[in-house]
Amino acid sequence: xxxxxxxxxxxxxxxxxxxxxxxxxxxxxxxxxxxxxxxxxxxxxxxxxxxxxxxxxxxxxxxxxxxxxxxxxxxxxxxxxxxxxxxxxxxxxxxxxxxxxxxxxxxxxxxxxxxxxxxxxxxxxxxxxxxxxxxxxxxxxxxxxxxxxxxxxxxxxxxxxxxxxxxxxxxxxxxxxxxxxxxxxxxxxxxxxxxxxxxxxxxxxxxxxxxxxxxxxxxxxxxxxxxxxxxxxxxxxxxxxxxxxxxxxxxxxxxxxxxxxxxxxxxxxxxxxxxxxxxxxxxxxxxxxxxxxxxxxxxxxxxxxxxxxxxxxxxxxxxxxxxxxxxxxxxxxxxxxxxxxxxxxxxxxxxxxxxxxxxxxxxxxxxxxxxxxxxxxxxxxxxxxxxxxxxxxxxxxxxxxxxxxxxxx
Amino acid sequence: xxxxxxxxxxxxxxxxxxxxxxxxxxxxxxxxxxxxxxxxxxxxxxxxxxxxxxxxxxxxxxxxxxxxxxxxxxxxxxxxxxxxxxxxxxxxxxxxxxxxxxxxxxxxxxxxxxxxxxxxxxxxxxxxxxxxxxxxxxxxxxxxxxxxxxxxxxxxxxxxxxxxxxxxxxxxxxxxxxxxxxxxxxxxxxxxxxxxxxxxxxxxxxxxxxxxxxxxxxxxxxxxxxxxxxxxxxxxxxxxxxxxxxxxxxxxxxxxxxxxx
Numbered sequence: 001x002x003x004x005x006x007x008x009x010x011x012x013x014x015x016x017x018x019x020x021x022x023x024x025x026x027x028x029x030x031x032x033x034x035x036x037x038x039x040x041x042x043x044x045x046x047x048x049x050x051x052x053x054x055x056x057x058x059x060x061x062x063x064x065x066x067x068x069x070x071x072x073x074x075x076x077x078x079x080x081x082x083x084x085x086x087x088x089x090x091x092x093x094x095x096x097x098x099x100x101x102x103x104x105x106x107x108x109x110x111x112x113x114x115x116x117x118x119x120x121x122x123x124x125x126x127x128x129x130x131x132x133x134x135x136x137x138x139x140x141x142x143x144x145x146x147x148x149x150x151x152x153x154x155x156x157x158x159x160x161x162x163x164x165x166x167x168x169x170x171x172x173x174x175x176x177x178x179x180x181x182x183x184x185x186x187x188x189x190x191x192x193x194x195x196x197x198x199x200x201x202x203x204x205x206x207x208x209x210x211x212x213x214x215x216x217x218x219x220x221x222x223x224x225x226x227x228x229x230x231x232x233x234x235x236x237x238x239x240x241x242x243x244x245x246x247x248x249x250x251x252x253x254x255x256x257x258x259x260x261x262x263x264x265x266x267x268x269x270x271x272x273x274x275x276x277x278x279x280x281x282x283x284x285x286x287x288x289x290x291x292x293x294x295x296x297x298x299x300x301x302x303x304x305x306x307x308x309x310x311x312x313x314x315x316x317x318x319x320x321x322x323x324x325x326x327x328x329x330x331x332x333x334x335x336x337x338x339x340x341x342x343x344x345x346x347x348x349x350x351x352x353x354x355x356x357x358x359x360x361x362x363x364x365x366x367x368x369x370x371x372x373x374x375x376x377x378x379x380x381x382x383x384x385x386x387x388x389x390x391x392x393x394x395x396x397x398x399x400x401x402x403x404x405x406x407x408x409x
Numbered sequence: 410x411x412x413x414x415x416x417x418x419x420x421x422x423x424x425x426x427x428x429x430x431x432x433x434x435x436x437x438x439x440x441x442x443x444x445x446x447x448x449x450x451x452x453x454x455x456x457x458x459x460x461x462x463x464x465x466x467x468x469x470x471x472x473x474x475x476x477x478x479x480x481x482x483x484x485x486x487x488x489x490x491x492x493x494x495x496x497x498x499x500x501x502x503x504x505x506x507x508x509x510x511x512x513x514x515x516x517x518x519x520x521x522x523x524x525x526x527x528x529x530x531x532x533x534x535x536x537x538x539x540x541x542x543x544x545x546x547x548x549x550x551x552x553x554x555x556x557x558x559x560x561x562x563x564x565x566x567x568x569x570x571x572x573x574x575x576x577x578x579x580x581x582x583x584x585x586x587x588x589x590x591x592x593x594x595x596x597x598x599x600x601x602x603x604x605x606x607x608x609x610x611x612x613x614x615x616x617x618x619x620x621x622x623x624x625x626x627x628x629x630x631x632x633x634x635x636x637x638x639x640x641x642x643x644x645x646x647x648x649x650x651x652x653x654x655x656x657x658x659x660x661x662x663x664x665x666x667x668x669x670x
Contacts, residue, residue: 014668076667080512083664100510108434117430120423121511149437 002092004173004204005055005078010087012048012073013040047073048084049228055204057092057172062207062215062236064243065225066250071208074225075099075175078206093172093204096122101162107151111142111161114150118165132168139190140164160187167194173204212240241388244358251321251360252383273309273341273367275379277302280363290385293356293400297384299349301365303377308342313372316349317364318356318384326356326398332370355399358388410656416514423513427521431496432528446529447536449492453484457601464602478544479631480601483623485537486559487600489530490566490619491591496522497570498587501578501666509667516659519570527563541630551629554636558626558644565618565648568655575662578670599623615640618647 040046048070055061063071076082077089079097104121105114115136119129129136137143140161142153150158176195199205199218209215215222215236222239224232224246232242279300282288291297299316314331329349331338338347366378417424436442457480465471500518501508508515577583595601597617604614604624615621621640628634 081509081667097511100506103506103510106430106434108437109430113430113433117426120420120426121507121513123420123513124422126422126425 002057003054003090004057004059004092005053005206006088006090007051007053007074008088008090010048010051010077010084010089011046012077012082012084013044014047014073016043016045046228048077050087051225051228051230052087053223053230053233055206057204058202059221060199060205060207060219061221061223062209062219063223063225064208064210064215064239065231066246068227069225070228071225072177073228075177075206075208078173078175091173094123094169095173095175096166096169096171097175097177098163098166099175099177101166102159105150105158105162108149110149111137111146111153114161115146115165118162119169122166122169124169128169136164136168139167139194141187163191167191167198170201171198171203173206174198175206175208177208212243216240244388248358248360248385252385255321255360255362255383256381271377272307273303273305273312273376275301275303275365275367275377276344278363278365278379278382280382280384290387291354292389293358293386294353294389294402296353297351299351299363299365301347301349302344303341303347303367304344305341308340309367309369309376310340311337311370312341312376313368313370314338314347314349315366315368317366318354319362319364320398321360321362324398326361354386355401356386357397357400358386360385410653410660413514413516413656413660417516417520420513420517424517424521424524427517428524428528431521431525435525443529443532446532449529450481450485450488450533453488454481457481457484460601474544475631478541478546479603479627481537481540482627482630483600485530485533486562486623486626487595487598487619488533489526490562491594492529493523493526493566494570494573494587494591496526497566498573498577498584500570501574502581502584502670505670508670515663515666516571516656519574519659520567523563523567523570546631547633549629549633551633551635554629555626558622558629561644561648562619562622564652565622568648568652571655571659572651575659575666578666579662603627615643618644618651622648 063074065071077084079095104118106117109117115133116129137146142157142161207215207219219236222236223230224239224243226246232239279287281298281300283296317328318326320326361384363382363384364380366375368375439445458477461476461480497519500522501515504518573583573587599614599620600623604611604620607614615624621644625636625641628636
């Protein structure tokens with residue numbers, strides 16, 4: 001079977017800063033000897049470095065990677081908007097991109113005129129559009145306003161019409177970038193159906209997305225990029241954990257940095273109690289930073305009280321990295337009344353299995369007076385990481401609660 | 410270059426839609442619609458008449474009707490040239506959303522703006538035919554040369570449009586320079602006067618291919634004479650050179666458009 005897409009050691013560089021060349025620089029550059037394509041000049045950087053991959057006909061692959069990994073550059077190279085500095089690429093078949101579906105629209109023209117204009121821009125023939133016109137309009141759901149200039153459209157109608165045109169062009173290769181934030185749920189469902197239809201028709205599909213669940217359901221293979229290079233290329237189950245690793249690591253670093261900064265500002269030396277250290281351990285008391293969602297977690301809190309405090313209350317809040325509170329626990333409500341504390345001490349919190357979705361979580365610990373009027377100390381800088389195990393599917397849920405399914409006959 | 414032309418042919422439907430877009434957008438929400446296509450040259454002709462009249466008064470000559478008709482014949486190609494260049498210089502930068510997002514041969518954008526102006530030109534020519542009949546200019550076999558000269562004019566304009574539009578993409582200064590040249594160009598091109606008015610300096614006026622084209626058009630339409638062999642040959646060579654050069658420059662620069670716009 002021949003390949004739809006072949007990338008051979010493709011390199012692409014861009015320039016930072018203002019693009020404008022002054023004539024003084026531009027003219028000597030014209031006469032400069034040597035291969036300008038292979039070396040970096042001032043302020044230039046490689047956005048794509050030595051990327052090679054093939055996609056066979058009918059293959060459905062995802063390109064993933066953190067921001068700035070070169071995903072969009074690769075899509076632009078694929079759609080021939082930019083050309084590589086080095087290396088070669090081959091594309092067999094008609095390519096269509098569900099990327100900027102409304103780029104070809106002209107606000108002054110009517111919906112009908114724009115369907116034809118945009119269709120031809122995307123590479124369709126006029127006859128083809130004639131045939132599919134009704135279908136396109138029907139799909140977009142703007143048939144009532146098809147003879148109105150699109151400048152009078154709402155932004156939703158605008159993008160729905162754009163998407164409909166692009167979705168009806170029967171490509172051999174389809175590029176999809178972070179799609180389907182268009183329209184209401186009904187329209188999104190229609191889009192998903194359309195993509196599945198294309199899948200069945202044997203089109204090669206390149207997907208760029210951060211939605212793990214969609215990638216898991218559609219693709220078999222992922223190309224993972226990091227800072228312009230192919231980090232790994234392989235089956236979905238193998239790559240997704242790697243991807244999460246990269247993303248969470250970045251997340252974690254950002255979070256830690258942010259929290260330690262905010263902590264520095266709020267230093268209060270007159271505190272009566274200080275939380276000296278927080279440690280996450282497993283059931284054997286061994287320190288760990290990453291846990292599985294089904295693994296029991298214990299938190300060890302070391303504190304130091306400068307004065308005697310009568311029956312303090314300890315509170316633990318666990319929050320997801322986007323700020324959603326996952327659970328919270330108060331020491332008094334869980335039936336334990338601590339006696340007075342003074343000097344150094346240690347509290348152990350047994351969380352048991354967290355059942356949290358893989359990701360980064362923050363543990364916020366605070367010590368309050370017995371009437372819960374003010375906190376003596378709040379510590380908000382400990383990060384715990386939950387890793388995926390096996391081929392756990394990704395959803396937007398907070399917890400992966402173990403559920404038993406059974407069918408009764 | 411053959412490749413490039415082939416690709417444009419492949420995208421002919423897009424070319425058609427783009428030309429239609431340019432035309433429609435120009436006349437949408439304008440109550441006079443494409444009456445404007447006629448109105449603009451009429452204004453230019455009026456200006457020409459005024460200048461002719463003034464010159465006639467200064468030179469104490471009679472104001473001849475033939476001069477007036479030949480003025481009309483020359484103004485139309487000139488306005489076609491000016492508006493085509495004006496639109497095509499902006500055609501790439503003005504469609505930056507397309508240039509940076511979707512692939513298609515970029516020359517289509519330039520060609521579409523020239524073709525849209527060609528449509529206006531055709532409308533105005535229809536009116537010109539009426540004027541020529543009223544003034545009883547008459548018909549001759551030499552009129553068969555007209556399509557040939559218009560083709561040359563088209564190639565020249567398109568070639569120049571290709572060069573200027575890509576230059577403007579890299580250096581936005583180009584559009585200001587072009588604007589200035591177009592504004593004063595009418596004085597350096599034999600539109601309102603005949604090149605022969607310069608006596609032995611006349612060839613200077615004809616070095617500009619546009620000048621020789623206008624003169625030859627005037628010769629075949631109004632004077633009913635065979636075209637001047639030398640200047641026609643010169644026009645053919647220079648127009649083709651500009652066209653081929655334009656295609657080559659454009660083709661060379663095209664891959665870098667998206668990242669430099």
